[in-house]
Amino acid sequence: MQKVLIITYYWPPAGGPGVQRWLKFAKYLPSFNVEPIVYAPENPNYPITDDSFLQEVPEGIRVYKRKIFEPYGLARIFSKKKTKQISAGIITSKNQSPLEKLLLWIRGNLFIPDARKFWIKPSVNFLSQLIEKENIGIIITTGPPHSVHLIGQQLKKRSKVQWIADFRDPWTSIGYHDKLLLTASSQKKHKQLEHLVLNEADKIIVTSNTTKLEFSQLTTKPITVITNGYDTYKERPVPLDAKFTVSHIGSLLSGRDPLNLWKALSELVMESDEFKQCFRLQLAGVVSRDVIASLESCGLGPYLDLPGYLSHEEAMELQRSSQVLLLIEIDSEETKGIVPGKVFEYMASKRPILGVGPKEWEVASLVEASNTGIIFDYQQFKEIKDILWQWFLEYKKGELFLPFAKTEQYHRKELTRKLSKYIGIWE
Structure with missing residues (x-):
């Protein structure tokens, strides 16, 4: 069984849609001769948590965790509510207070590509040893946060693994990017990092044809679309609302x-x-x-x-x-x-x-x-x-x-079948 290291910021008990993509891939990958090994932060600053996802973590899966320093913790001193909103990507465009503008400017210009950047160096040091110990040949990074891709980029240089970058959302063309009050130099830095990731990854996964077309103008590396999907559950009968x-x-x-x-x-x-x-x-x-x-x-x-x-x-x-x-x-x-x-x-x-x-x-x-x-x-x-x-x-x-x-084509198992073929493990 081929080992694949999945590097993700979002893992249970994180809530919201971002966690579900790789939680479900990890669930079905063993069906296609793949052993997923997960790396996630030990003390993350999740804007939303959902303990119900803890019950969906596949039994026996190995999950390695290391601590992360996040400036959002310090920013809460000034405004817990505003910091949580910015962390979740909820940026109000109207009637911004001076404090909101300051927090946005700091987020956009001092923490590039994002506020999780301080996780890169300790993660690379730890994972370099893990890759060698476990004889891992394939790593997958999933963003946002796009700083996770920089972990993959540095691991590829050190360990010569095959690196696949999964983009759940675009990078510099995402809707909120132009609301971060970026300076010209900060915008340039984002573009440079985006170009670096797209051209040093061995393969790229995106969730829409539009993103595939956008990225194909920036790189010649292979790009495939694997959408998100749905799973099947044991569901109790739920009546339709009377209203x-x-x-x-x-x-x-x-x-x-x-x-x-x-x-x-x-x-x-x-x-x-x-x-x-x-x-x-x-x-x-x-x-x-x-x-x-x-x-x-x-x-x-x-x-x-x-x-x-x-x-x-x-x-x-x-x-x-x-x-x-x-x-x-x-x-x-x-x-x-x-x-x-x-x-x-x-x-x-x-x-x-x-x-x-x-x-x-x-x-x-x-x-x-x-x-x-x-x-x-x-x-x-x-x-x-x-x-x-x-x-x-x-x-x-x-x-x-x-x-x-x-x-049917959007069931998580069918999407995982497509993933395993793309990374060259299952035919």
Whole structure:
């Protein structure tokens, strides 16, 4: 059985979508003659934790950990709340306080590529010995944080291993990158490090075709797309909500604020007493104050339910009980290639997906090809309102279902099969 070292910042009890990708790969890799060995931080500063993921760590897997120094711990002295938001990538673009601007400037210019950079040197020293001791021939780094890729870059120079860099998100083209108040020299440094990683890794994995196209302009190294996916669980029966519940699960950053969607819902509430009595808007996870203000300005405050962060198990149940699932992305050129991990679990729930994102959003083709919903852009209003009304009428008849959903290719085991072939272990 081939040993593969997975170097990741996010590992249980980390919460959110970032941890699930390699947790699931680690679960299924032994089925393809691969022994995953995991390296993760011992004392990380996770913005979200979810103890339910601890139960999903494969039995017998070896996980090595070393301490990490993170400046976020010191920054909490000034503002615990703001530091946690920045750590989670929640950057409010409107009405930033001087403290927020200062923290962003420090984050963007003093900690390049990110605030986990101090983990690089001790990790390289420790892992160099581990690679030799365990006779490991393949290492995989997964980012963000992209400082993890610099661990891989230095290990390749020392140990001559095959290094595969997995990008769950882009680097310098990610939506929040231009909000970090970068100086020209800092921006140049980010670009240099991105170029270094893309050209010294042996192979590259990305989660979208858009990112593959972007990276192919920067390197000639092999690049493949392996999306995120969904897994199967022992699920207890969950009844559909009696109300016409429209739910979003996950963070709603300031830029994820589709006014035409809120206006469409507002008009339906005003025009139909029946819709008004049945409708509930459920936003589970961290929701920015800008989005809440928009909802209240549209008169949707009375219908709003904010349960906060849910465990993965709770989120899965909410997905299956909701009448409609919302998928929202920031409206920008940089987000066209962002494929949120939750889209695949949305698909698996077999509930209709209503998405709002940038024009030519890559998610649109995935959702529509799988017969699991429909995606709109931010400028569309009548179309959004019409589909909501259509689905509401089907809900009233008890006929709001997706009988022809096609999602098998996104199962975690099938994705792991693709991974094992790409790294050259399983044929």
